[in-house]
Amino acid sequence: MVKSRSFSFSKVMLVLGLLFLYLPMFVLIVYSFNASRLVSVWAGFSTQWYGELFRDEQILSAVWMSLRIAFYSASMAVCLGTLCAFVITRFKKMRGRTLLSSMITAPLVMPEVITGLSLLLLFVQMAQTIGWPVDRGMATIWIAHTTFCSAYVAVVVSARLQEVDRSIEEAAMDLGCTPLKTFFVITLPVITPALVSGWLLAFTLSLDDLVIASFVSGPGATTLPMVVFSSVRMGVSPKINALATLIIVAVSLIAFIAWYLMRRAERKRLQTPDA
Amino acid sequence: MRRKLLPTPLTERVRAVLFNRRVVFGIPFLWLLLFFLLPFALVLKISLTSAVMAIPPYEPVFRWVDNTLSVVVNIGNYLFLLSDSLYVAAYWGSVKTAFLATVVCLLIGYPMAYAMARAPKHWQLVLLLMVMLPSWTSFLIRVYAWMGILGNQGLLNSFLMWLGFIDQPLKMLNTNFAVVLGIVYAYLPFMVLPIYTNLVKLDVRLLEAASDLGCRSLTTFWAITLPLSKAGILAGSMLVFIPAVGEFVIPELLGGPDTLMIGKVLWEEFFNNRDWPVASALAIVMLLLLLVPIVLFHRFQAREMEKHG
Numbered sequence: 001m002v003k004s005r006s007f008s009f010s011k012v013m014l015v016l017g018l019l020f021l022y023l024p025m026f027v028l029i030v031y032s033f034n035a036s037r038l039v040s041v042w043a044g045f046s047t048q049w050y051g052e053l054f055r056d057e058q059i060l061s062a063v064w065m066s067l068r069i070a071f072y073s074a075s076m077a078v079c080l081g082t083l084c085a086f087v088i089t090r091f092k093k094m095r096g097r098t099l100l101s102s103m104i105t106a107p108l109v110m111p112e113v114i115t116g117l118s119l120l121l122l123f124v125q126m127a128q129t130i131g132w133p134v135d136r137g138m139a140t141i142w143i144a145h146t147t148f149c150s151a152y153v154a155v156v157v158s159a160r161l162q163e164v165d166r167s168i169e170e171a172a173m174d175l176g177c178t179p180l181k182t183f184f185v186i187t188l189p190v191i192t193p194a195l196v197s198g199w200l201l202a203f204t205l206s207l208d209d210l211v212i213a214s215f216v217s218g219p220g221a222t223t224l225p226m227v228v229f230s231s232v233r234m235g236v237s238p239k240i241n242a243l244a245t246l247i248i249v250a251v252s253l254i255a256f257i258a259w260y261l262m263r264r265a266e267r268k269r270l271q272t273p274d275a
Numbered sequence: 276m277r278r279k280l281l282p283t284p285l286t287e288r289v290r291a292v293l294f295n296r297r298v299v300f301g302i303p304f305l306w307l308l309l310f311f312l313l314p315f316a317l318v319l320k321i322s323l324t325s326a327v328m329a330i331p332p333y334e335p336v337f338r339w340v341d342n343t344l345s346v347v348v349n350i351g352n353y354l355f356l357l358s359d360s361l362y363v364a365a366y367w368g369s370v371k372t373a374f375l376a377t378v379v380c381l382l383i384g385y386p387m388a389y390a391m392a393r394a395p396k397h398w399q400l401v402l403l404l405m406v407m408l409p410s411w412t413s414f415l416i417r418v419y420a421w422m423g424i425l426g427n428q429g430l431l432n433s434f435l436m437w438l439g440f441i442d443q444p445l446k447m448l449n450t451n452f453a454v455v456l457g458i459v460y461a462y463l464p465f466m467v468l469p470i471y472t473n474l475v476k477l478d479v480r481l482l483e484a485a486s487d488l489g490c491r492s493l494t495t496f497w498a499i500t501l502p503l504s505k506a507g508i509l510a511g512s513m514l515v516f517i518p519a520v521g522e523f524v525i526p527e528l529l530g531g532p533d534t535l536m537i538g539k540v541l542w543e544e545f546f547n548n549r550d551w552p553v554a555s556a557l558a559i560v561m562l563l564l565l566l567v568p569i570v571l572f573h574r575f576q577a578r579e580m581e582k583h584g
Contacts, residue, residue, distance in 0.1 A: 010393070013386035014402070020383070021409050021463065024420035027430060031423065038428065083303045088580050094300055103307040105576040109513060109569060111521020113538045114558045117545065118314030121555070124331045125317055147310045150303070158580040179295075204411045211523055215545075225415050232419045232528065236426070244416040251412045259404050 025248055032241035049242040056239065059227055066207055066224040069138060073145035074202035078195055080146065081153025081202075088154070089161045107151040116215030119144045123216060136218035144216045145209060149202035156201060160194035161187075193265075200254070315562075322555035325349045333551050352556035361535070362557070366564065368535040372451065372526075373519035376458035377466075380515050381508065383459070384466035388507075389500075391467070392474035403471070410464040418457050418528050425453055425529070449531030457525040462518070466511040473507025474500070506575055513572035517565055537561055 032050075036043035053059060084104045087097060107115065123133055123140050133140055164187060172182045210225035217223070231237055324333040324347075338345045356362045391402045409417060424430045425448040432444040447453055477500065485495040523538040530536065537557065545554040 010386035010390035013383065014390035017383050017387040017463065017467075018405060020460070021406070024417065024424060024460070025409065025412070027424060028416070028420045080303045080306055083299050085580075087300050087303070088577075091296060091300060094296065096300070096304060100300070100304050100307065101577050101580070102573055103311050104303070105573050105580075106569065107311065108576065109517040109572050111518055111538060111561065111565070113521050113523055113541050114318075114562060117541070117554060117558050118318045119310065121317040121321055121551070122310070122314040128331070143310055147307070150306075155576070155580065162580075201411075208413050208415065210415055211542075225413070228413075228415055228419075229524070232415070232422065236419075236423045240416070240419065241423075244413065244419070247416060248412050252408065255404055255408050255411065259400065262400065 025244075028241050029245045029248065032238065032245040034238065034241075037238055049238040053239050053242045053246075058222075059224070059239075059243065062222050062224040062227040065138070065221060069141050069145060069223065070203045070206035072142050073149055073206040074199045076142070076146040077149035077153050077202040078199045081150040081198060082157050082191075082195065084150060084154040085158035085161055089158050104151050104154045107148040108155070110148075112209075112211035113215075115148060116144070116212040119147075119212065120215040135220055136216055137221035140216045140218075141213050141221060141223065144212050145202075145206040148209075148212065149205050152201050152205060153198035156198040157191060157194045160191045164190050197258070200258075204251070318555045318558050321552055322352055322559050323348045323350065324552050325351060326550050326552050331551065332549055349552075352552050353560070355553065356556055356560060362537075362540065365535040365537045365540045366560070369520045369522075369537040370564070372454055372458070372536060373516050373522075376455050376462070376519055377512050377516045379455065379459045380463055380466040381512060384463055384511065385470055385508070388467045388470035388474055391471050392477070399475070403468075406464050406467050406471075414461060415524060417461055418525055421453065421457055421460065421529060422448060425456075448529065449534075451530070451534055453529035453531075454526050454534055454536070457529045458515075458519045458522060461525065462515040465514040469510040469514065470504060470507040473504045473510075477503055506578075509571060510575045510579075513568050513575070517568050517572065520565060521561060 033045050033047065034042055035046035035048065081104075084100065087094060088101050088104070091097060119140075120136075123136055127133055169182050169186050172186050173179065177185065208225060209223075210229050213223050214226060214229075217226070228240060228243065232240055320336055321333050324336055326332055327334055334347065334349075336347060338347065387406070391399060391406070394402060422429075426432070427444040427446065427448070429448065431447065432441075435441050436444065481499055481503075482495055485499055486492070490498065521538040521541075522536060523542050526534045526536040526539045527542075530539070541554050541557045541561070544550050544557060
């Protein structure tokens, strides 16, 4: 092992960097229990903001709307993203493959205002030309989210596909399996962890998106980030602190479970190397 | 469990045709063509029209009157962008802010990624999750957290006044400083991750060979580690720089009246002024500015996704 001075410097930076990442979130959590409305004054422990949060009809219906959109978007994105990952990692000589891979990686970095604007213009043009969509809302947000989430799923799944042992697939095909059956019996079980993490990633991305949803949504569909945004534009609000705490706790819990399952799988693999 | 070899039944053969390579390729291809590429063509088209009070609020490009097809192309929007110093300043402001934030992200993120890659194996997964976790929570809420910290009556000012460093609250919120800080905070995980993935694959034997040959650790770093992690640095920088140029939420919540960023200008042009053609022209110029970084990123990402396969 190479040890050097820069090693300890980088260690310090890692600790400071993690503190930088977590302190602001920690502050939000602490102040969600503050009895006072002001940020700078600590007026004792209170859970009143949580009570107000759960009585806020507008926030609750926006949460339900966002969860539904995120569920549908993540599910569709996993299907599309997996197909893309297959084309990119397996179909080396397919015509149009380069175009597909450019279209799938571009949304990873595309500024959201551009994506949002371009999709809105498409929906307006479609409404003019073919009469659909009449009203923009859940369906248009679903299409927009599916499109950019597919890119993330494709990255996650293609990383896993690269590690799949092709010889097992070839053996199955030699023994008379159709490509489709080979996929379901051999490939799918191997890439399932990647599909799950791709789905979860897409779900959080969809749940979090403000800019694209604002462009492609209509008056009928208000998602959670839109409600939060219009509220925090006016300044700090303790109710939003309470909401933030719940989101942070939920995400941390899921991440902890994921870590636990990954560690258990890793240990199992080490114990039975040929399983 | 062993499976018996049976002749493939007819339905499976039909399914095999349905699910052949062309279908696997065709579905995502058509989806992306329709919902990713075509929209850009529309943005280009509408940027060449003039705004009218109508639904939708722009003039058609192609018109069919008396058996003549007339094509009306209006480059006035682009000339307008060039003539108004506000837009030029907004583009410049965006690029400057995004560049500064990217450099700061790199200076913080590189040592973090380095320490992670050198950590014991069982720690790496935990550290990786810790760096990624914030990006899975809400982006909006993480930006919002800084409003409570940086405000005039915010936590940081109260703390500094309590320590006695300052008598008057420092103006930190609604400044360009807050915008850079917000971008660094929100995008730091996207810088750390690609650099870590790159550094963790680095062959440790190279470093050992260098130190055996009498290379000092700092020299080894400059001569071997840094050049070999170039791809990770490039990918991380692009992942921060490109979205930061078009950022809307951060300048809106943390920026002040003198914060000029193109994402915010585009948003206001579209939602407040309802000038769709100018908003489209702004988007096209932004895309042209970002073309080189996007192509660089694409080349890196395509290599990442294709190797070994």
